[in-house]
Amino acid sequence: MAVAGCGTHAALITDRDGASVSPAHTLTEVEWHRVLDDTSTARIVVMPDGDCCERLGEVRSWRHFLHIWRDGAPVWSGPILQVEWSLGQVEIWAGDILAFLDRRVPHQDINFGDADLVDIAEWLIADGFAPDDPGHTVQVVDKARVRGGRRYTRNIGQTGDHLRDLAETGLDYTAVGSRIVLLPENHTVTVGRLSDADMPEGLVVAEDGTALGTRWIVAGDEDGDVLGEAGGRDDYYGLLERYVEQTTITTDAAAADAAKSRLRGSLPVPVFIDTQAVTISPDAAVEVPLLVPGWCLDITTQVTCRPISQRLKIVGLKVTEDGGTESTPGSESVQVQVAATGADNAVSRLGAV
Known part of the structure; x- marks a missing residue:
């Protein structure tokens, strides 16, 4: 049975044409996120060694890309947005491939009739990247089965904002590396199961x-x-x-x-489980690379006054690794945030959601 485990990270910085710019040999901090219906971010802190310092000094925002691996598997990539060079370290922040769509606008007028929201999203993404594509793919899991009826005007509004508007009315999307995943908001395929034993620090059940x-x-x-x-x-x-x-x-x-x-x-009041301050146990029956927003986890918890046992949608993931100090070893933290799906919001208003 696959488990979360304790991962070790590696990172590489490349040019937008794919050529290597600089490795990140000595990582002292790594943090990467995945989010639903928005742009995710990542951050690394590198301690330069040898000629790495000179090469890291050549890193430039938007021109270069950050790539992160966990135990040899690619888990995150995207354009670098900010760099800070200081004595003995370089700190780098990046956004995923969706960050480009917040710097693009519609490039032609178009009027959709009753097109599916997924078809409209595909058009927005294709149009946004058409003049200059840093390298992206689109994966359609299924149609939203929600009618679009949308109109877009050339040069009006950011493409990323138009995509977020669609996500408020029946569509979900997320980025995994250079791949943009489109899926219906009622997608309920599960990728694992968590119970109180998998979250030993406890959790928060919240009603909004x-x-x-x-x-x-x-x-x-x-x-x-x-x-x-x-x-x-x-x-x-x-x-x-x-x-x-x-x-x-x-x-x-x-x-x-x-x-x-x-x-x-x-309707009813949305309920979600927040484990952002809680580390998932390495023995939990989940595979970290498969924790993709839009997919679900089966959650069972009895430790709060609001017990829940149901399938909940992943809406956020945060993974960090600390290199530690001379006296304290480093460690990895995997934190996931889940919420009731649109389908689950129809169940009883008393007890579990």
């Missing part, structure tokens, strides 16, 4: 009442010419109405689908 809405209205413009709604008065919570404008929506049907998606994510 600020996100609750029993009736959603989504408008394509402030005049209400394009409008969709879903929900109404709830027998348990009463009536809590939410309104949002998404000016890229062009049809009533797409606005209605967007409202249904928001209702699924906010």
Whole structure:
């Protein structure tokens, strides 16, 4: 049975054409993330040795890429965003491949009718990278089965923002290396199981009442010419109405689908398990490279006053390794954040979520 284990990291800096710029032989700190529906980041601290110092002095933001391996397996890569050189160390921050889309705009006018959100996302990504592609691939896990009805105008808005808007209405996406994964928000394939024994430091079960809405209205413009709604008065919570404008929506049907998606994510009160301050046990029955946001973990916990036993979606991952000191050995920490899926939000409002 595969387990999380205690990983060891390695890093390499390359040019955007793939040529090696500098290895990172002596890593004193490594931190990398994966996140759902946004750009993830990574950070390394290197202690230069030999000619490595001169080569690290040539590192430049956006021109060069950071690549990270865990136990020989690639786990993270993306463009370098910031570098700090100081006495005896170099600190580097990077963003994943999605960071480029926050520096791109639509390059042509387009009007989608009832296209699936995944098809629209594919177009946004392809159009964003079309003038200058640093190297990316797209993996479609499945269609969102949510109608799009979107319009984009040349040079208006950042492509990354348009992609995040889609993710609020039925689509999920994440980056794994140079691969952008697109999947429906109700994707529930599991990649492992965690119980209280796998999180010996404990965890936090949190309920986010600020996100609750029993009736959603989504408008394509402030005049209400394009409008969709879903929900109404709830027998348990009463009536809590939410309104949002998404000016890229062009049809009533797409606005209605967007409202249904928001209702699924906010009724009942969203519950999530936060283990960001808790290290997963090395003996936990999960493989760290497979902890990809959008996939799920089966979680069972009885240690808080809010017991939960259900399948929850991975929404964030944080992995760090500390090189330690002369007297204290280094160690790895694997922390995961999970939340109720849209499908699971329909279960009982009492007890487990």
